[in-house]
Amino acid sequence: MSIKSERLARMVGHESSAGLDPFYKGYFDRFNRGQFYEAHDVLEQLWLKDRRGANGAFYKGLIQLAGAFVHLQKDRLRPSAALFKLAGANLGRYAGTHERLAVPGVLALIEHWLALLEGHDFQSNPLRSEVAPVLRLEPT
Numbered sequence: 001m002s003i004k005s006e007r008l009a010r011m012v013g014h015e016s017s018a019g020l021d022p023f024y025k026g027y028f029d030r031f032n033r034g035q036f037y038e039a040h041d042v043l044e045q046l047w048l049k050d051r052r053g054a055n056g057a058f059y060k061g062l063i064q065l066a067g068a069f070v071h072l073q074k075d076r077l078r079p080s081a082a083l084f085k086l087a088g089a090n091l092g093r094y095a096g097t098h099e100r101l102a103v104p105g106v107l108a109l110i111e112h113w114l115a116l117l118e119g120h121d122f123q124s125n126p127l128r129s130e131v132a133p134v135l136r137l138e139p140t
């Protein structure tokens with residue numbers, strides 16, 4: 001196990017919660033705290049194992065979503081918009097609720113943030129005036 005993998009495993013713990021992989025749950029924990037880079041890093045561990053599998057595009061879309069917010073935190077507005085679009089394309093491949101996440105709600109969130117960026121012609125960072133989003137998983 002690499003040093004990075006060990007650090008991430010310590011970050012998320014080893015036990016699954018409510019039947020969720022600790023890295024998947026860890027993504028949401030970090031994302032909802034506004035720790036978007038860490039959320040990206042955590043979920044990447046699952047994506048690397050399943051990038052060509054059934055959840056490959058799903059995980060990739062969630063990673064890109066977190067990455068879009070990393071760019072916003074760094075005032076990189078156009079790169080953020082590009083990642084929002086990529087995230088939407090990847091997540092849009094999944095209908096309804098997937099892995100306990102209501103995908104239509106996430107797609108609406110992406111469209112909202114894109115509209116904020118594009119509506120101000122990339123001159124204003126919406127993360128400075130808007131409350132950062134929270135992603136909720138559906139109960140089992």
